[in-house]
Amino acid sequence: MMTPPESRNRYRDELGAERVTTVVIPHCGHALLPEQPAARSATAGNQKGKSMRVPSLKERSPLSVYLEHCRKGELAYQVCTDDNTPVFFPRAVSPVTGSGNLEWRVSKGLGTVHSTTVVYYKNEAPLNVALIDLDEGFRMMSRVEDIDPMQVRIGMRVKVRMHPGNEKQPPYPVFIPLLVEEGSPRRGGGGAGAQNHPGSASHPSLARRGN
Amino acid sequence: MDLERGSVAVVGAAESDLGQVAPDTGIVDLMAQATMRALDDCGLKLSDIDAVLSATTQSRYAPMLLAEYLHIKPKFLDGTFIGGSSFMSHVAHAHAAIQLGICEVAVIAYGSTQRTISRAMASAREYNPFETPYRPFLPASAYALAAARHMHEFGTTREQLAEVAVAARKWALMNPVAWEKEPLTIEQVLNARMVSYPFTVRDCCLVTDGGGAIILTSAVRARTLKKKPAYVLGVGEAWGHTTISNMPNLTVTAAAESGHKAFRMAGLKLSDVNMLSLYDAFTITPILFLEDLGFCPKGEGGRFVADGAIAPGGKLAVNTSGGGLSYCHPGMYGLLVMIEAVRQVRGECGERQVKNCEIALAHGNGGVLSSQCTVLFGSETAL
CATH class of the missing domain: 3.40.47.10 (Thiolase/Chalcone synthase)
Incomplete structure (x- = not known):
């Protein structure tokens, strides 16, 4: 929970000092955690004394792990276990914390269209390109299939489907519309957990508007 | 220092x-x-x-x-x-x-x-395993994603985007070295060949x-x-992201930061500026920069440019050369953005000269709304 200075002790007063730790972040606005490295470092806790584990790149690359998951039909992403922040695109080192403590997770594959365009290549059917906000709190480029590209709408709920690719292109995740009946937790509204997710925290429009 | x-x-x-x-x-x-x-x-x-x-x-x-x-x-x-x-x-x-x-x-x-x-020969695209498979038509599709989001959040319309192209064309007709020589209407912009929705070819800069x-x-x-x-009264550099998938907020650019730095160095306020030279790679970009530099509130850019407001005779002189949309766009247009601002401050722009232009703002954009840099030029009297 981030609060302005005037209300910084509110939760400590309500819940007790043993349950609530207050960390003052200098020069921090109401703004977005990922855009304020100092803020994220502060919320990540005191790193002093911890030795940094920087992973080797001799055996496997972050991209190769991602693609292995794709071949198994899984959309993989990472979480920095130092501060529970989802990380995408895959990296060897976590942004902001610089930590190598990146844990691979498999996304449930449910998300929301954040923005969409339709590309008109000559002599080809129109092609959708979209930015998808995954429910786990990260954003990726993809496209929405099984629907007229012009009918893809911002805010539309979608679910992942692995495109098989071809001899030149490894399998890659695309999305299809999620039928309303299948149901899904509604996002947004700025719940407490949202603070840890750059996907939602850095996209205040989603938090403000919901889906 | x-x-x-x-x-x-x-x-x-x-x-x-x-x-x-x-x-x-x-x-x-x-x-x-x-x-x-x-x-x-x-x-x-x-x-x-x-x-x-x-x-x-x-x-x-x-x-x-x-x-x-x-x-x-x-x-x-x-x-x-x-x-x-x-x-x-x-x-x-x-x-x-x-x-x-x-x-x-x-x-x-x-x-x-x-x-x-x-x-394609002049500017080879770098392979990005998280974007290239989806075949965005870059850079146009990246700006289109920002424009679509702006339309969704703020009610900006394709007609308002087209206003930017039409204003640029009106200025270009007063620039003897501009590439485009014919008038352009909003309908022509809207009905031109679609490139990456919501952009037609007339929403995109020249090649x-x-x-x-x-x-x-x-x-x-x-x-x-x-x-x-x-x-050079003020200059500010800022960076927001590199790829469009990683842009923190599709409707807010780092121009807010670069502009703030430039104005702070110059000790000037927005109302001191007599003309703006804004990198217009696509019709959405001047709208975003007018907002982020502070010339109108966030979300109001589309309504701000409507009714010929940035065209000759409008309330604010923007891109008097005709811009990247109608004058010239040789891949990276930032230097020409500044040349027009310098000429306006010197009073060399003939028919399109802004009266008593003592201070001009030149704003550059790089990548996909990624790097932003603002320069304020002033005449001797502005010193």
Whole structure:
């Protein structure tokens, strides 16, 4: 929970000092955690004394792990276990914390269209390109299939489907519309957990508007 | 140590040949041509140049190529490449180098033959495993994603986007060297070939050859030269992201930060600015920059540009050259953005001259709304 200075002790007063730790972040606005490295470092806790584990790149690359998951039909992403922040695109080192403590997770594959365009290549059917906000709190480029590209709408709920690719292109995740009946937790509204997710925290429009 | 407001000035400014150049013309031919025209503009000699700054998509060694071509022995070289705003960054870097006494006379030059050799040849796309498989038509699709989001959040319309293109065309018709020569209507913009929704080809910048050069020196030396100096009153550089998938907020650019820095250095307020030269790669970009620089509230850009507000005779003079949309867009347009601002401050723009233009803002954009850089130029009276 981030609060302005005037209300910084509110939760400590309500819940007790043993349950609530207050960390003052200098020069921090109401703004977005990922855009304020100092803020994220502060919320990540005191790193002093911890030795940094920087992973080797001799055996496997972050991209190769991602693609292995794709071949198994899984959309993989990472979480920095130092501060529970989802990380995408895959990296060897976590942004902001610089930590190598990146844990691979498999996304449930449910998300929301954040923005969409339709590309008109000559002599080809129109092609959708979209930015998808995954429910786990990260954003990726993809496209929405099984629907007229012009009918893809911002805010539309979608679910992942692995495109098989071809001899030149490894399998890659695309999305299809999620039928309303299948149901899904509604996002947004700025719940407490949202603070840890750059996907939602850095996209205040989603938090403000919901889906 | 800070950059000193007005301690450095642009003293010479010139375009190379624009539009379409002869087959097999090299990018350095264009840079050298523009450099000699810019020297002629201010009365300095080639041997006066002791700093070369350049960036181009067609070579990794732009400033070194120009130094070799003209046999300049530079004390300072800068090949900073951050897309179309590179040249505004070069102004900041040249300003620092001149102020520190590392060099005295700097040339910032650019050349492109992308129309002649094709855009694909001039600017090879880098493979990105998280974007390339989806085949976005870059950079247009990235800006289209931002525009679509702006339309969704703020009710911006395709007609309002088209207003930007129509205003640019009206200005271009007053610029003898502009590529486009025919009037343009909102309907024509809307009904043109769709490229990446919501952009038709008329929402997208031109694909032309071209280049330019500007010469900078200290304010003290500037006053001894032929033309009225355009003083660098403020400059601000900022970065937001590199790929569109990683843009923190699709409707807010780092222009807010670069503009703030430039205005703070200049000690100016928005109302002091007489004309704006805003990088118009696509019709959404001037809308975003008007908002982020503070000329209208966030989300109001579309309504702000409506009804010819940025066209000749409108409430704010924006992109008087005709912009990247109608005048010239040789791949990276930032240098030409500044040349028009310098000319407006000098009062050299003929029919399209903004009256009593003492302060002009030039804003550069690089990548996919990624790097943002703002420069404020002022006349002697603005000092």
